Amino acid sequence: MEIFVDGVAMEAEAGQSILQALRASGRDAPVLCYHDNLTPVSVCRACVVEVEGSRALVPSCSRKVAPGMKIHTDSERVRRSRRMVFELLGSSVDTSTAPELQAYMAEYGADPDRYGEAAARLAEPLRDDNDLYVRDYSKCILCYKCVEACGPDAQFTFALTAAGRGFSARIDTGADTPLLDSRCVFCGNCVAVCPTGALMPSLEQRLRAAGRWAPERQHVAETICPYCGVGCKLELHVQDNRIIKVTSPSDSSVTAGHLCVKGRFGFSYVDGPGEPPPA
Amino acid sequence: MERNPPSATAEAERAAVAAALSRLGWSEAAPPRGELLPLLHAVQEEHGWLSRGCLHELADRMALPFPDVWGVASFYAMLRLEPPAPVRVQVCDDVTCRLRGACLDAMSARHGAPSRFQGHAYPHEAESAAPAAWEAVPCLGQCEHAPVAVVQDRIIREATIEKIEAAMDGHVPPEAAHGLPEPVPGEVRRVLTKRPSALAKAEAMGPAALLDLVEKSGLLGRGGAAFPAALKWRAVAGATGDKWAICNADESEPGTFKDRVVMEELPELVAEGLRIAMLAVGAKNGLVYVRGEYEEAAARLRSTGLRVFRGAGAYICGEETALFNSVEGRRGEPRNKPPFPTEHGVFGRPTVINNVETLANLPLLVLEGAEAFRAHGTERSTGTKLFAVSGHVTRPGLYEVPFGTRLGDLLKMAGGLWQGRRLQAVLCGGVAGTFLGPDALDTPLAFEARSVGSGAVIALDETASLPEVLARIARFFRDESCGQCVPCRVGTQRQLELVERIGSADAGILQDLAAVMTDASICGLGQTAANAIMSALPLLDGARGHPRAGDLNGSVG
Ligand code: SF4
Ligand code: SF4
Ligand code: SF4
Ligand code: FES
Numbered sequence: 001m002e003i004f005v006d007g008v009a010m011e012a013e014a015g016q017s018i019l020q021a022l023r024a025s026g027r028d029a030p031v032l033c034y035h036d037n038l039t040p041v042s043v044c045r046a047c048v049v050e051v052e053g054s055r056a057l058v059p060s061c062s063r064k065v066a067p068g069m070k071i072h073t074d075s076e077r078v079r080r081s082r083r084m085v086f087e088l089l090g091s092s093v094d095t096s097t098a099p100e101l102q103a104y105m106a107e108y109g110a111d112p113d114r115y116g117e118a119a120a121r122l123a124e125p126l127r128d129d130n131d132l133y134v135r136d137y138s139k140c141i142l143c144y145k146c147v148e149a150c151g152p153d154a155q156f157t158f159a160l161t162a163a164g165r166g167f168s169a170r171i172d173t174g175a176d177t178p179l180l181d182s183r184c185v186f187c188g189n190c191v192a193v194c195p196t197g198a199l200m201p202s203l204e205q206r207l208r209a210a211g212r213w214a215p216e217r218q219h220v221a222e223t224i225c226p227y228c229g230v231g232c233k234l235e236l237h238v239q240d241n242r243i244i245k246v247t248s249p250s251d252s253s254v255t256a257g258h259l260c261v262k263g264r265f266g267f268s269y270v271d272g273p274g275e276p277p278p279a
Numbered sequence: 280m281e282r283n284p285p286s287a288t289a290e291a292e293r294a295a296v297a298a299a300l301s302r303l304g305w306s307e308a309a310p311p312r313g314e315l316l317p318l319l320h321a322v323q324e325e326h327g328w329l330s331r332g333c334l335h336e337l338a339d340r341m342a343l344p345f346p347d348v349w350g351v352a353s354f355y356a357m358l359r360l361e362p363p364a365p366v367r368v369q370v371c372d373d374v375t376c377r378l379r380g381a382c383l384d385a386m387s388a389r390h391g392a393p394s395r396f397q398g399h400a401y402p403h404e405a406e407s408a409a410p411a412a413w414e415a416v417p418c419l420g421q422c423e424h425a426p427v428a429v430v431q432d433r434i435i436r437e438a439t440i441e442k443i444e445a446a447m448d449g450h451v452p453p454e455a456a457h458g459l460p461e462p463v464p465g466e467v468r469r470v471l472t473k474r475p476s477a478l479a480k481a482e483a484m485g486p487a488a489l490l491d492l493v494e495k496s497g498l499l500g501r502g503g504a505a506f507p508a509a510l511k512w513r514a515v516a517g518a519t520g521d522k523w524a525i526c527n528a529d530e531s532e533p534g535t536f537k538d539r540v541v542m543e544e545l546p547e548l549v550a551e552g553l554r555i556a557m558l559a560v561g562a563k564n565g566l567v568y569v570r571g572e573y574e575e576a577a578a579r580l581r582s583t584g585l586r587v588f589r590g591a592g593a594y595i596c597g598e599e600t601a602l603f604n605s606v607e608g609r610r611g612e613p614r615n616k617p618p619f620p621t622e623h624g625v626f627g628r629p630t631v632i633n634n635v636e637t638l639a640n641l642p643l644l645v646l647e648g649a650e651a652f653r654a655h656g657t658e659r660s661t662g663t664k665l666f667a668v669s670g671h672v673t674r675p676g677l678y679e680v681p682f683g684t685r686l687g688d689l690l691k692m693a694g695g696l697w698q699g700r701r702l703q704a705v706l707c708g709g710v711a712g713t714f715l716g717p718d719a720l721d722t723p724l725a726f727e728a729r730s731v732g733s734g735a736v737i738a739l740d741e742t743a744s745l746p747e748v749l750a751r752i753a754r755f756f757r758d759e760s761c762g763q764c765v766p767c768r769v770g771t772q773r774q775l776e777l778v779e780r781i782g783s784a785d786a787g788i789l790q791d792l793a794a795v796m797t798d799a800s801i802c803g804l805g806q807t808a809a810n811a812i813m814s815a816l817p818l819l820d821g822a823r824g825h826p827r828a829g830d831l832n833g834s835v836g
Contacts, residue, residue: 169762
C-alpha cells in the first residue's frame with residue numbers, strides 16, 4: 001500500500017506498524033518502551049507521530065499503517081511532545097545508566113532542570129537482596145518491558161507487576177517481596193530488556209559503584225551455552241580477560257535474547273567466583 | 280515461598296477467603312479472573328482489610344500469580360492494604376465540598392492530618408504505622424448535599440464537625456431522604472419521569488427499527504464524549520458471536536452526580552435502557568459497572584435484576600477500556616485504541632458501552648419516537664440534558680433542561696448565587712471541563728458549544744479562591760492517573776507542582792505540559808487534565824465586571 005511520510009510517498013505492507021514501515025525505509029522514531037521481541041505496550045509515548053485525521057498524536061510503535069495514511073514525523077507538535085516526554089522522564093528518574101534516554105534528551109533539547117529543585121523524583125532505595133541482580137527503581141521509567149519479559153512474552157513466570165498507580169506506580173514483586181522469596185527464577189530476562197539500568201547484574205553494579213566498569217576495555221565473545229541441549233547463543237562480555245556479563249542477541253532464532261539462570265549468571269566457574277581483580 | 284507461619288491470623292485469613300468464595304458461589308471450582316475484583320471486595324468485607332495473607336490465599340485459590348493480585352489490589356482506593364482505623368472516617372475535600380465549607384480544617388485541628396490515597400506502592404512500611412484517624416477523599420458524587428463525609432460506610436450529608444464526631448461516637452446518621460424535588464420553572468422533565476414500560480414496544484419493533492430510531496433521534500452519548508449512540512450500536516449490531524452491552528455507571532467526575540440520582544430514583548429506566556440496547560445490538564450479556572462508592576445505587580439496580588459490577592475507587596475506570604480491564608480482573612489501565620470497543624471490548628468481544636443517562640433516554644425515545652425527541656434541544660444536541668449544579672448556588676441539585684438552554688438561565692433555576700454574592704466563574708463539565716467567566720452566561724449548554732462535558736456545573740462566588748480550586752483540580756488528576764503513560768503520570772505531577780505556586784509559575788512550562796498531556800497521553804484522563812486549568816488562566820487576572828447576584832435571581836421568562 002502507499003503511505004505518505006513527511007510528504008513523501010512510500011510503500012508499506014499491510015499489518016506493519018508505522019514504526020516498522022519507517023524503519024523499512026531507513027527512517028526511525030525514538031523508542032523507549034518498544035522492543036522487537038515484546039508486544040508493544042505503547043506507554044512511553046516517545047515514538048508519537050502525527051497522522052492526519054487523528055485528533056491526538058499516535059504511537060508509531062503499535063499503530064498499524066493504512067492505505068493513503070499521511071504521517072508527519074517531524075512536525076512542531078511531534079517534536080514538542082517528544083521533547084516533553086524525555087524532559088518529564090529526565091526530571092523524575094536517575095538517567096545515569098540510561099544512554100538511549102540521555103541521547104534522546106540531548107537530541108530533542110529536553111531541559112529537565114527547569115522544574116526546579118523541589119520537583120518530585122522517584123526516590124527508591126537500591127534493592128540489593130540477592131547475588132545475581134539489583135533493582136534500583138529510582139531509575140525506572142515504567143516501560144513495562146520487565147513485566148512482559150517475565151510474563152507472557154517470554155518467561156511465563158509472572159514474578160513482576162506494576163503496582164500502585166499514578167506517580168507512585170512502581171514495578172513490584174507483589175507487596176515488595178524480596179526476590180528470593182518471590183516467584184523469580186533469576187533468568188535475568190527482565191535485566192536484559194531493561195532500557196535504563198534500573199535492573200542490573202549485581203557484578204556490573206558493584207564494578208560501576210567502584211568506578212571499575214570500563215567499556216573501553218570490554219569486548220564480546222560469542223559462544224554457545226555449555227549447560228544444556230537447547231544450545232542458546234551467548235555473548236560473553238569480557239573485561240581484562242574476565243567474564244563480567246552474559247547476554248544473548250535479541251535476533252537469535254534460538255533465544256530471542258532470553259536465557260535461563262544458568263546461561264545468564266552461571267559463569268563464575270570459568271574465572272572463579274567474585275569480582276575480577278583491579279586492572 | 281515465605282508465608283505467614285500457621286497461626287491464628289493465618290487461620291482467620293483462610294477462613295475469610297473461604298467465606299468470600301462461598302458467598303460468591305466459588306466453594307469448589309477456581310473462579311475465573313473476572314471474579315477478582317468482586318472477590319477482593321468480599322474478602323475485605325469478611326476480614327476488614329486485605330492483608331498479605333488474605334491476598335496470597337486468594338491468589339492460590341484463584342490459581343493466579345500473587346503479583347497479579349497485588350497489582351490489582353494496589354490500584355483501587357477502596358481496597359485497604361493496611362489495617363484500617365477502628366472507626367473509618369472519610370471527608371470529601373474536593374472542589375464542591377470545599378466551596379460549601381467542608382470541615383477539613385476543624386478535622387485536621389482535632390484529629391490530626393488525614394491520609395490520602397495516591398496508589399498503594401510498597402505499602403509494607405505503612406502496615407506497621409498507626410493509620411491516620413481520617414481520610415481526605417475525592418468527590419463522592421453527593422455534591423448537592425455538600426459538604427459530605429462518610430463514617431463507617433454511612434453517608435453524612437451537609438456534614439459538620441459535630442455531625443461527623445457524633446457518628447464517630449457511634450450515633451448512626453439518619454438514612455438519606457429520597458424522591459425527586461418538584462421541577463422548577465424552566466425545567467423540562469423528559470428523562471426524569473416515571474413512564475410505562477417501553478420494553479414490549481421495543482421488542483415488537485425489533486433490532487433494525489431500534490437502530491433506525493436511535494439514528495434518527497440523533498442521540499449523543501451523555502458521558503462526556505458526545506459520541507453518536509447509533510454509530511456504536513450499528514458497529515456492534517453488525518458483529519457476530521458473543522457480544523456485550525455495558526452501562527457505564529462509574530460516575531466519578533468531581534461535581535457530577537446526575538447518574539447517581541437517576542439510578543437511585545428511577546433505576547427501572549436504566550434497566551430498560553440497557554435491555555433495549557442489548558436487544559438492538561444482539562448482545563446476550565449485559566452489565567452495569569457502578570462506581571464503588573455508590574452502594575445505594577448498586578442496590579437499587581440489583582433490585583431490577585441487572586447484573587451489577589462494583590468498582591473500587593478509581594476515577595480512571597470510567598474510561599471505557601479501563602472499565603473492561605477492571606471487569607476482567609486486571610489493573611484499570613486504559614488500552615490503546617484502536618482496536619475500539621465495538622470490535623474488541625470486554626473479554627475481547629464486541630461491546631457497546633453507554634453512560635447511564637444515555638440509556639435512560641431510550642425508554643422515552645422508544646415510547647414517543649424520534650420526532651418528539653428532537654423537539655427539544657438543538658440541531659446537533661438533541662433532547663434534554665441532566666445538569667448537576669453545585670457550588671455557590673442557592674439550590675444545588677439536578678436539573679433537566681433542553682440542550683441550548685443558556686448557562687445563566689440554568690443558574691437561575693438553581694436559585695442564583697447564594698447569600699446575594701456575585702459570580703466569579705463557573706466550571707462547566709467537571710474538572711476535565713472549562714471555566715467560564717461571568718461574561719459567558721449567555722453560552723448555550725450544548726455539545727457544540729463545548730459547555731456540557733460530564734454535565735457538572737459548579738459555580739464559584741466572588742469569595743472563592745480560584746488558585747486553590749485549581750490546585751485541587753491538579754491534585755485530582757495526579758491522584759487519579761493510572762500511571763501508565765509518561766505524559767500523564769509525570770505531567771500531572773509537574774502540573775500540580777506548578778499550579779500550587781501558580782502566581783509565580785512559568786506559563787510556558789504549563790503550556791508545554793498541557794500540550795504533551797493533550798496530544799500524547801493514551802486516554803481521555805491525560806488528554807483533558809490541563810483543560811480546566813488552562814481555561815482558568817485568563818480569569819486569574821482581576822479586572823472584569825461581575826454581574827450582581829441579583830441579575831441571576833428570579834424565574835426564567
Ligand atoms: S525496571 Fe527497567 S524494564 Fe522494568 S519497567 Fe522499569 S525501566 Fe522498564
Ligand atoms: S541458557 Fe539455559 S536453556 Fe539456554 S542452553 Fe543454557 S542452560 Fe539451556
Ligand atoms: S492518560 Fe493517564 S490515565 Fe490515561 S493511560 Fe495515560 S497515565 Fe493512564
Ligand atoms: S516506543 Fe511507542 S509508546 Fe513507547
